[in-house]
Amino acid sequence: MKIWAVANQKGGVGKTTTSVALAGLLADVGKRVLIVDLDPHGSMTSYFGYNPDNLERTGFELFQHGGQVPDGLAAQLLQKTSHPRIALLPASTALATLERQTPGKSGLGLVISKTLAQLWNDFDHVLIDSPPLLGVLMVNALAACQQLVVPVQTEFLAVQGLERMVHTLTMINRSRRQALPYLIVPTLFDRRSQASLSTLKLLRDRHKEHIWPAYIPTDGRLRDASRAGLVPSQFDPGCRGVIAYRALLKSLLARQPGQPA
Ligand SMILES: Nc1ncnc2c1ncn2[C@@H]1O[C@H](COP(=O)(O)OP(=O)(O)O)[C@@H](O)[C@H]1O
């Protein structure tokens, strides 16, 4: 099972869109995909038509057992999506209450790792949509994943958010056996915008080794897909956004040598 997290300590940079687009492309080629919504806003949960304010059972339950995950609980929480091969572990807005706890003290840092261990044979690939705050949930996402995708909107304010995220990673990597590989992905790129062009250049200068050499363009079809509750590749397989995400997926898969896609 491959586990990737999508994170950035800033909202509106394309985390949810990236998670759903990559999940869709993997599912299209026959992979059994699990998407995990760890953002208390529950955007990914809403994307597929569930209301994070009133779902009876959500990922929140996983954190109610002192850091252990009771046998079989993970599977009970899964929901269907509009794609037959994508299952959703939905978020609840109640997840926000976890963010106030100190990750080290709570003993809750490995809840998602334990959850995924229970589902190891049921899925080929997992994508975790992370919250924009460094708290228990982000720590869980980073501890559970094998690779991190960091979408960054190509506008000036987003660059600061990226620096924060890279700093967080440096801290987290001190307590990991192996440094977590990450790929910075420029998003919402608009060729006609001076801000987009200069931010892209700045990102490439500062993060040479970790930046994906291409970018995800601004494409209204991605927004339309979310409105329709469909993964972008089902909604419009030929649109520019999907073409870019297909190239991104290829790069991400190539970064884990020795494992079959
Ligand atoms: N490449 C893109 N082109 C056009 N709209 C996009 C693109 N990526 C994201 N969006 C839209 O921008 C908004 C924020 O994106 P989202 O993925 O929800 O960001 P985050 O999860 O980081 O908060 C959403 O309305 C989404 O549909």
Ligand SMILES: [Mg+2]
């Ligand atoms: Mg989001």
